[in-house]
Amino acid sequence: xxxxxxxxxxxxxxxxxxxxxxxxxxxxxxxxQWYRQNSGRxxxxxxxxxxxxxxxxSGRLRVTLDTSKKSSSLLITASRAADTASYFCAGxxxxxxxxxxxxxxxxxx
Amino acid sequence: xxxxxQSSRYLVKRTGEKVFLECxxxxxxxxxxxxxxxxxLGLRLIYFSYDVKMKEKGDIPxxxxxxxxxxxxxxxxxxxxxxxxxxxYLCASRGADVFxxxxxxSGTRLTVV
Numbered sequence: 001x002x003x004x005x006x007x008x009x010x011x012x013x014x015x016x017x018x019x020x021x022x023x024x025x026x027x028x029x030x031x032x033q034w035y036r037q038n039s040g041r042x043x044x045x046x047x048x049x050x051x052x053x054x055x056x057x058s059g060r061l062r063v064t065l066d067t068s069k070k071s072s073s074l075l076i077t078a079s080r081a082a083d084t085a086s087y088f089c090a091g092x093x094x095x096x097x098x099x100x101x102x103x104x105x106x107x108x109x
Numbered sequence: 110x111x112x113x114x115q116s117s118r119y120l121v122k123r124t125g126e127k128v129f130l131e132c133x134x135x136x137x138x139x140x141x142x143x144x145x146x147x148x149x150l151g152l153r154l155i156y157f158s159y160d161v162k163m164k165e166k167g168d169i170p171x172x173x174x175x176x177x178x179x180x181x182x183x184x185x186x187x188x189x190x191x192x193x194x195x196x197x198y199l200c201a202s203r204g205a206d207v208f209x210x211x212x213x214x215s216g217t218r219l220t221v222v
Contacts (some may be wrong), residue, residue: 030207040218042113042199043152045210088151095140095159095207096167099152 006089006103014108019076021103023089024069030092032065032072037086037102046087047074079107112136115200115214122221128187130217132200138212139205141183143167143175146197146216158183190221 007022025032031050035043049056049065049072056063062075076083084107090097116131134141140159144152144167154167156175164175172194176184183202187194197218201211 033210035210035213040197040216042213042215043201043211045212048208048210050208090152092207095203096154096157097142097211098154098168099144101149101151 006087006100008103009101010104010106012106012108013079015080017079017107019079019083019105019107021074021087021105023072023074023100025072025089025091025098025100026070027091027093027098029067030094032063033090033092033097034061034063034072034074035088035090035099037088039085043088076105079105081107081109083107113200113202113212113214115198115217117217118215120217120219122187122190122219124191124221126187126190126221128190128219128221130185130187130198130200130219132183132185132202132214133181134183134202134212135181136202136204136212137180138202139180140203141177142201142203142211143173143183143185144199144201145169146199152199155185190219192221195219195221 033048034046037043047058060077065072086102088102090099113134142157143155158164158177174186200214203211
């Protein structure tokens, strides 16, 4: 079963613009994580936010978490062509990650 | 640089064959996971292991088994491969701290013909 559902499914922006994607999840979680996947490769961990946190920053990434709405958002500021990838949210329940279907982001120069 | 290594990048097998997918991590992680990834479905958990010789079923264990004889190695076994098992298989590991991200391998793209 999918824990998270991302919105939008696809996003196309120009370099320098911000990219925002949203995620909803179904069950209670210890933390929520975001991953990036470049075409046909493994996933790379980007950022983790605990269930008692509301916002977290890491470089150009900003993540929010609203446990009352079971939702999270990932903002990538000042996007670059190298940010082109698929982005997945994943809710951690009892040490297991449940992933959504992902948002495909294309950043054009 | 710490890593999770999957033995094959691409694999083509025939229907009915027994298939072994190997995963090795060098981080002394307790937890290891096998996912499959299909377009539009995201990643789905097949099996995971939190210790040597321990295994737990994930969401889609049917048609698969696993083996963890050593801490660093977690093998996924397709007992009798079928065409609906054609997929990208991803192995991941994580230490004991649940507030830490997973480290993924590069994936094995398996085609069953």
